[in-house]
Every structure is written in C-alpha cells, then in structure tokens.
Amino acid sequence: MRYACLLLVALSVMLPLTAAAEQPLVQFDGGIGATPAAIAGGVLVINTTRGVAPGGRPWVIESLRAEVKIDGRVSVEGRGLLLGGSDGIGTTVNQSVRARLFCGSGATATVHQSGLVLLELNGDFRIDDVLAPVAPTTAATPTAPCTSPALLIVSGGGNWFAAGILK
Numbered sequence: 726m727r728y729a730c731l732l733l734v735a736l737s738v739m740l741p742l743t744a745a746a747e748q749p750l751v752q753f754d755g756g757i758g759a760t761p762a763a764i765a766g767g768v769l770v771i772n773t774t775r776g777v778a779p780g781g782r783p784w785v786i787e788s789l790r791a792e793v794k795i796d797g798r799v800s801v802e803g804r805g806l807l808l809g810g811s812d813g814i815g816t817t818v819n820q821s822v823r824a825r826l827f828c829g830s831g832a833t834a835t836v837h838q839s840g841l842v843l844l845e846l847n848g849d850f851r852i853d854d855v856l857a858p859v860a861p862t863t864a865a866t867p868t869a870p871c872t873s874p875a876l877l878i879v880s881g882g883g884n885w886f887a888a889g890i891l892k
Contacts, residue, residue: 747794747795748794748795749792749793749794749795750793750794750795750867750869750870750871751792751793751826751828751867751871751874751876751891752791752792752793752891752892753789753790753791753792753876753889753890753891753892754789754790754889754890754892755788755789755889755890756786756787756788756789756803756806756878756887756888756889756890757786757887757888757890758783758784758785758786758806758809758886758887759772759774759779759780759783759784759884759885759886759887759888760772760779760783761779761780761781761782761783762779774875774877774885774888775827775834775836775875775877777825777877777879777883777884777885778883778884778885779884779885779886780880780884780885780886781884782808782809782810782811782813783808783809783810784806784807784808784809784886784887785805785806785807785808785809786803786804786805786806786807786848786878786886786887787804787805787806787848788802788803788804788805789801789802789803789804789878789887789889789890790802791824791876791889793826793856793867793871793876795866795869796855796866797837797855797856797865797866797867798853798854798855798856799824799826799839799852799853799854799855799856800852800853801824801839801850801851801852801876801878802850802851803822803848803849803850803851803878803887804848804849805847805848805849806822806844806848806849806850806878806886806887807847807848816846817844817845817846817848819843819844820843820844820880820881820886821841821842821843821844821880821881822841822842822844822850822852822878822879822880822881822886823838823839823840823841823842823852823878823879823881824838824839824852824854824856824876824877824878824879825837825838825839825859825876825877825878825879825885826838826856826867826871826874826875826876827873827874827875827876827877828867828868828871828872828873828874829871829872829873830872830873834873835858835860835863835864835867835868836858836859836860836863837856837857837858837859837863837866837867838856838857838859838879839852839854839855839856839857840852840854841881874891875888875889876888876889877889
C-alpha cells in the first residue's frame with residue numbers, strides 16, 4: 726500500500742509536466758516560396774530573411790503545416806516544394822531540407838533547427854524531429870514564449886527555400 730501511495734504521488738507530479746511538454750509553442754499553416762531577389766528603387770535587393778540568404782532560384786511550395794511543442798519536438802509536413810524557375814523548373818534538384826525556427830528578432834533571436842530530410846521527387850517532405858540549437862550559447866530547446874516567430878525551410882547548404890505562415 727505504501728508503494729502504491731508513492732507511485733500515485735510521483736504520477737501526480739509527472740503528469741502535469743508531461744501535459745505541459747505536449748502544448749504547442751508555435752504553429753504555422755501555409756507556406757511562402759522564396760524569391761531570391763527583387764528590384765527596389767532601381768537596385769537589386771537580395772531577399773535575405775532573418776540573416777539567411779535565399780536559394781539562388783525561385784522556389785514554390787503548395788502547402789506547409791508545422792507545429793513546435795514546448796519541449797522542442799517539431800512536426801512539419803510540406804507539399805510541392807519545387808524550383809519555380811531555371812532549367813530545373815518543377816524539380817527538387819535532389820535537395821534536402823530542414824526546419825529552422827527563429828524566436829525573437831535581430832541579434833537577440835534564438836535559432837533552433839531540425840535534421841535534414843530528402844525532398845521526394847514531387848517536392849513533398851515530412852520532418853518529425855527535436856529541434857537543436859544552432860549556436861552553442863542558445864538554450865537546448867526553444868523557450869516560451871516564442872516572440873516574433875519565423876519558420877524557414879532551409880537547404881543543407883543553409884539557404885532558405887520556403888517560409889511558414891504563422892497560425
């Protein structure tokens with residue numbers, strides 16, 4: 726009986742912690758493909774986002790859904806991430822991608838990312854991973870609240886191909 730009581734006490738402490746880890750930190754529904762550059766005032770401007778340069782060609786994405794949990798688990802489902810220009814138009818050119826989450830803005834932003842996954846021939850991909858810090862000084866998992874969140878889908882080389890639309 727004594728051990729049963731101890732087990733109940735332990736479970737009553739652990740269950741709220743487990744439930745908190747299950748809570749979403751941030752969600753994204755929809756995606757925007759990368760346009761590498763634009764002309765602004767007669768000047769070519771590279772579409773650098775959160776310090777990340779775009780891929781060298783336009784990319785399009787049909788759909789994107791992503792959820793990051795408080796414990797750093799990330800689930801991303803992307804459809805139709807394909808080149809939107811050049812001789813490789815409509816293909817993935819055998820690219821691998823990862824999710825990169827930014828919380829905060831400017832130099833104070835924390836950055837966490839998933840591992841790489843290979844794009845399927847039709848541009849579909851699925852990421853189920855735990856985010857890891859990009860910089861050694863960043864916390865092991867994203868911290869709540871995630872202010873000014875941005876989710877980029879980046880290549881193995883570090884260029885962004887698509888961005889999530891905050892839900």
